[in-house]
Amino acid sequence: MRSVLLLVCLLGVSLAASMERKPRHCKSPPLLTGAFTFSTQNEKAWFYAGYEYDAWQERIRIYETGVYNNKSFTYDVLLLYKEGVMYQIDSKARTCTKQSLQVDFMPMGVPPNATLVGQFVVGTSSGPGEGLLVDTWQGIAPDGAKYMVTVTEFGCAPVSTLYHTKQFGWVIVSYINNIKGILDPSALNPPPFCPDLNAKPVGMPVDFFSIVNNLKKTAV
Template identity: 40%
Template sequence: MRTIILLTLGLSALAGARAQTPHRCKSPPYLEGKLTVMYPEEKTMIFEQMYYDAFEQRIRVIAAEKDPNQTQYIDRLMLFREMIYYEISYQNQSCVKRPLGLDFTPIEIPHDAQHTAQIVLGTLSAPGQGVLVNTWVGSMPEAHANYSMTVTEFGCIPITFLYHVEKFGYIIASYYDIVVGIENPEVFVPPPFCADAKLEEQSDGRVADFFTALL
């Protein structure tokens, strides 16, 4: 009987949470985890290890990009306050340093986003078997993009972001194995062999927008 009462109270609390009006939220300032990005129109999939520091405005992605013809490996460190980024190759012990021509975009629900749904991933029939999430939609005129963002109700942890970008088409980003915090802050420090890298000023090397930089 006690178990039934506790279960009923727990489900009632979750039901009460669902009844509340969802609020726009910002993800924790430090995150690391995995990210799968799909470009359905180009049949390309990217598997990324992501490190995110909103306080110092730093992002690092270590990715394997697979398309029908080849697999390409990318290690990119983006330092937004310094407005530079590094393409790192440990295999060749080489580093390319280029200007970063965009502002830092935090993982958050934009102020003008519209809430469309609150749903449960899994089930609320028993404790620990479901996750309450919210979906928001909107547009990013500066990037010529529309988006649909799904984040957890508690913690604002990213789940799935769907973008339609004018120059890319549809992009689906799915987050998983997310950890709040950064286990090793040194991941944001360029390796020693990058110390002698010269800043390449050519315009075609400049990252133009957030999607090019992260996705």
Template identity: 55%
Template sequence: MTIKALNLETHMIFLQSTQKENLWVYAKYLYDAMGQRIRLMELGTYENKTFSYDVLLLYREATMYEIHRHNRTCNKRPLKGDFQPMVIPKDASLLGQVILGSSSGPGEGLLVNTWTGDLPEKAGKFMSTVTEFGCIPVTTVFHTDQFGWVLFSYFDNVIGILDPQELNPPAYCQHAEMKAGDEEPVDFFSLFNNKH
């Protein structure tokens, strides 16, 4: 079973918790499977301090834009790693099927499947819960040695992107230059650790 190669606009709660730090993030998450683009517009807290963060990941161009709307500027950074589609891999194991909510009356519950397996290249483990119909993500938990436990909870999912322009760099980012050698390339998980 796979989450189809669909474009998805969703809101999510992101939690990363380790022994040394706590990071809570509420984000609007735009996911373009076909174009291999992701946009995160976040508001969060790190060590009891609030922050906002807007980032566009363009995997086909190996480029990340940090977008600063308040002063209409952008930072352009190299992006490492391959695009990881939202899929349940073929070698994943089904943990089980449950109803979230209640099965006592019509419309009171949501039928979901929970899968577990290894992250690509055995980088860690994952557990994903998706809807039985449509295979829409509900929660995903990752564990890696580098980042510890990472939890994503998705809600208000919409299939399709309401404003596709949000997956393109704003006009004021067109002249942003990537400074060779100054920036270490980032990947999806490390960008969460680098912004606070």
């Protein structure tokens, strides 16, 4: 019993000391694999997505499944920011389209111009392993949109992002099951049945939010 009480006391002292540290702007680990949920205020869209993230090469692969207007859909895209290209991939049918990606890469983490909202414990600090210490920041993006970012105090792992746009209202992204590293490095390269980088893109240029807007077109 004394050992348990000592452990709880030490946890409380450690957590209190951690919360006295002033949070700092940070970048998330450059290689991440995980999943996230995404929902929009105005579009009534929700989806769950697996992802692989490479900040060094500015590449993201997103595997989406979700519901729009009570209809399920799947969506698989590879975003190559340095090349300015998005591939929409159907591995089952072995088809692939290439479109221009017209948006700057934004690394996960806390933007330099963000201001601290506060430091919080997600869950509870009453016992070991029952809480997660996080920092929440807010700011204005270059396009004038408001945002709020929450990351872990230790490691700067993404927890959630809120982003306000005129088109969608509040967009909410919640990250789950994050691990450091890339489980399948080949997934961040276009499959062999995709057009090569020298091939001419088709369709209209896209950005992240236009990709989301297209989800209703893929619902089946």
